[in-house]
Amino acid sequence: MKRSILILLCLLSLMSASACTDFVEPNQLAFVMGTAIDQGEDGLIEISEQIVVPSKLSGPFEGGSSGDAGSSVVMSATGRDIFEASEKIQKKMSRRLMTSHRILIAVSETFFNQNDGGKLFDKLGRDPANNLRDIMIVVKGGRAKDILMLPHPMENITSIAAGKELQINGLNKFSSRQLIVEHYTDGLRPLLPVLRMEKIKADDKESRPMAVLAGFAALNKQLRVKGVLEESESFAAVWMSGKETYQGLTIPWKDGHGMLSFRLVRLKRKIRTRSCGDSKCAELRVKAQAYLLENTTSLDMSQLRNMTEVEKYMNEQIQQSFQLTMDKVQRWGPDIFGIGEQFHRRYPYWWKSRRDNWDELFKTVDVTVKSRIQLVSIGSSGGPMK
Amino acid sequence: MKLSGYQLFWITSISSMIMFTYIPITLALNEARQDAWISILLGGAVMLAVNWLVLRVCIQNEDKSLVRMMKDLLGTVLGKIIVTAYFAHWFLQMSATVKDMVNFQNLVMLHNTPMPLILFCMLFLVLYAVYKGGLTVISRCAEVIGPIFLFTLFVQLFLNPQQMNLKRILPVYADSGWLNIGAGALSSFNYMMDPSIILMLFFFAESKRAASRAVLWGTAVSVAWGLLATLVLLAVTGPDMASKMVVPVYSLTKMVSILNFIQNIDAFFIPLWLLGAFIKLTTCLFILSYGLSEWSGYRNWRRIACALTVVWLAYIIYSARIVQFSYMFRSPWMTGVFFPMLYVGFPLLLWIVGSVRKRHQAAGYR
Known part of the structure; x- marks a missing residue:
């Protein structure tokens, strides 16, 4: 009798150990590859998340053409802070946003110049859903959101392309963790890669806009862009x-x-x-x-x-x-x-x-x-x- | 219930490293910033000295547990009163550890799972282990978990080689000064290890010599790990970011990225931490219920453990609503008065009384 009650209790507690209440299947997740941060209207912050659409992604052996149409979507929303904006995006999504695998955070130059950029870091450091391994870049002459929307001739997703571009060229110390450390250090200021949209003729059709690395921005203690190096x-x-x-x-x-x-x-x-x-x-x-x-x-x-x-x-x-x-x-x-x-x-x-x-x-x-x-x-x- | 030196080593090292993964490092970083490692080093030295003192007391009264020791040396009334402070300490420590654990799980993984449910699972497991076999089960578990725990915790510190820059710990001393370094050492040492556990466990040790060596080694290993973890943390994030972290070692594991392939190591760290916390909690529950049984004269300590777990569960669910409890570990009353009293004050008293009495007896024989 005693034993059977114990076994029953064990089994019951096992059920909760599987954490069914919080179980999210991989096909219920929306993998965020890149986040763009722009200045919204009325002092709000505009967040755009680039989300992979797995069903549209072609595998490496299926000869997927570059820039597969619809392999990612960009969803945007404005809010008073990052969390509010991303919650608004979440409301429109059928899947749970997952930022742990993000590769790129693109911030527009205007955002840095009109806001206290330091307030981005709190969300990055406080919320355990961030990995601090993602690369942080500045987008010059335009909205960061537009960069995410551009197709890339080589890769399926722009964020991956930008990440690879830096890595393959030996530029490896531009993670958001690095940026936070630099921001907090008194005698060091951040240097961030700058992306710019450029028209590039990649095939015999008309030239298409593409995001390319266009120098580096030097930021001061208040995270204002003081100059962009050619x-x-x-x-x-x-x-x-x-x-x-x-x-x-x-x-x-x-x-x-x-x-x-x-x-x-x-x-x-x-x-x-x-x-x-x-x-x-x-x-x-x-x-x-x-x-x-x-x-x-x-x-x-x-x-x-x-x-x-x-x-x-x-x-x-x-x-x-x-x-x-x-x-x-x-x-x-x-x-x-x-x-x-x-x-x-x-x-x-x-x-x-x-x-x-x-x-x-x-x-x-x-x-x-x-x-x-x-x-x-x-x-x-x-x-x-x- | 007998405890070998090897088992005691694992119990002390695991239960101190569990605490070391967050509280002492944070406290030291807040006070001494990039010199936190000096604080940890000094605090570790203090802790080893305290351990030495505690071991002297234990060896002096090697056939008694803490409760009997107190009763014999300080008189029944005074001894019983002082021992309740230790009981309160163990109870608070158990509650704090398990509450931190549950909160952390709710924050990181189980966003919607009700807190009492996670709590119930853990407490059930802890009670089961204590009820079934007491110290035997705990020490066996520690023997199995210990090597994996220690190995993984040491190895994961070195998975961030590209991001380390040891120059971040410079300049040494100039920015903080002895005052801050000392304050960091004195507040953090309280959480590096719990010598009061030794006062209780030493009684069960088979060979007292091996046991004292095991305790000192266990402490030394965990202090060494803590020192290393602090240095690595400083080298990876620098003092400013590190001092803002609540769970620094966890954050450190999240930054690991080897060849852009091995990432999210925290998936290993969290379960291991839970296993370690299990050892710590079972140890605390065991000594608390055993101590209470000696204190009250009620022989069946297993039943006391059951009753205690119910109280424990109720207390955590009740105190979870009160935010002040979560920050108690920072309060200067705790780190400045309460812990030093338990770790240094009372053992010192016991030692003096014990030595005086011994000398008296020797004189009496002559």
Whole structure:
């Protein structure tokens, strides 16, 4: 008797252990791949979720054409905060929104400039349904929502395309966790990838709009976009902020005849600080290994003399152009390189009185850029092939 | 019911790591920010010293449990009164742990499942284990769960290598100062381990020598893990984000992403944490009901355990509505007075009284 009651009790509690009350089958879930955040009307926030439509997705072996029509939908709603807006989206959906696998968060530039962007972070950090692994980007010249709606020639879903684009190009430190950390750190400002819509002719039909990476935005402490770096400058800025792992480089040779192209790997940077007068100075040193991949000059690269000369010249060129980028960012104010953080670590007491004013102070700090790139290989042929 | 040194090691290390996964790290981070690891280190050293003291008391009275110890050394009335503080402490600790567990499950996974239902399942399991076999079952379970628990908790700390930047713990000392580091150490050490459990469990240990070694090792291992977890957390998120986290180790597991493939490790962490919490809760329930049976003279501690579970369930359901209870662990009264009293104050008293009495007896014989 006693035993049978016990068994009954066990079985009963087993039933609740399966959590039937909260059970959601995978076919009741709506996987959110990307979220766009825009400025709505009347100071509201507009959230758009890009949701995969699994039945429309073609598998990898079915020869699915790029940009499958209808493989994702974008649903939007406005609200006073993120949660309210996404609840409104949820109300219109037949499936439960699931954000744990999100890849991209696109925020329009206008949103950052008109709102306190920091208030986005609370939702990201507080709600366990966020993974903080998603990439955060800024959308320039247009609404972030439109970017999500664009078809992509290679991938089914734009969010995946944008995520892959950054990853394949060695840009790997742009997760929302990274952004939150940067936002909270006193001596470091966020640098975010910028997407822009561009008309691209991808086939013989008419050209279509596509979302492409168009530089990087430097944000200040209040998360206002202080400036957007152009393509060539952003290469320098991303490297100097330590967020890139490899990159290509093309420089014209001294005499103006011909070009040298390298693949740069193991990109590193190091900041050194020292006292100079009653202020502090910093030296930012970039390091990399270079592989020569194209040579249209008349140099015979099998000659040791030429190799050292190319290496020296490359360093000079890099140093010069990087210094220009550095000066430009310094004029804007946001310290995307973390030089303030280096001061904080090295001279904590000096830093204490200056940390609240760093955006202004950074403009006046003397930062020199040094380049130490090593030419490790000249490729698989010695002299120029003609 | 006998306890081997090996089993005691697992019981102490699991039950202290369960607490370590959230409260001490958060407390230390709030006070000392990037120097939280120093706080944890200092707190761990304090905890080991406290353990040493507690073990001295235990060895002095190796044939008695805490209740008898108190009665013999401080007199029946005073001893019984002081011991109730320990009972209250165990009860509150059990309630707090199980409430945190249920709240967490409701927050993360079971959004709609009624809280009493989850609670009931856990308490039923805990009571069943205690009722069926008491300490034997607990120690066997700990032996099985322990290695998996410890291994996974250690390994998951290292799954974030690309995101770690150890420079985030710099500058050392300058930003916080000794005052904050000390405050962090003194408030967090209370939750690193519960020495009062030892006062009760040591009585059951087979070999007292092996048991004392096991307790110290168990504490050391969990402090080492806590130190490592704090360092990793700081390296991954930096002090500002870390100090805002309520359940830091869980948040850390959520950030794991290896080759964009191994993600959402929290699916392993939560069940393991539950298994660990099970050990902690059964241990607490056992010592509480055993202690109460010694205290009251009512021999059947199993029945006491049953009655206690009913009270426990009722208390949690009742107190769940009162938000203040959830933040009690932060109150300076608890961390500054109540815990130090239980962990250091009373054991010290017992030790002094015990030593004096021993000397008296020795003198008497002469």
